[in-house]
Amino acid sequence: MTDYRYDDEPSAADHVVAQLERVNAKVDEMRAKMEQDPDSMGDKILKAALPSVAGLVAGKLFDMAWNRGTAKRFGDVRQESAKGLLLSVAFAALSAAVGAAVATLSTRSSQAIVDRRHRRAHR
Structure with a gap:
């Protein structure tokens, strides 16, 4: 059963x-x-790649300008000296400030590009 x-x-x-x-x-x-x-996949890639590339380029340009400027003004400075330590701290602070500014501006500009593309697409 x-x-x-x-x-x-x-x-x-x-x-x-x-x-x-x-x-x-x-x-x-x-x-x-x-x-x-x-956002399409292209929009998302643009919003990720543009700030990254801009930060990389700005960082390299700042590094080159810093090295040229300090070499002309101070000559060859050893890292072990007090002047070398102060220059390292100043470089770190200025590099962080430049990096933050570039990151903010490039993020805003990439978002503006995407917004403009969306406005044109909806016309």
Whole structure:
């Protein structure tokens, strides 16, 4: 004779189905969020690459200018000397300030480029 379950406990299959429904709802939510995102893959690459490249170029230019300027003004300074230590600290501070400024400006400009592309696309 067949034994049927009449208790109110959910079976293992009910538990698996409930988990799959939760996963399906999460996937649907993520798909809707992705479809509502106006940025294309190119826009996202631009917003990531432009600040990185600008920071790299600005850092190298600042390093070259610093090395030329300190070589002309102070000559060959050893790192072990007090003057070398002060120059290292000054370089670190100025380099961080230049890096922060370039990062902020390039992030804003890349966002402005993407916004302009979106405005032109919706005309």
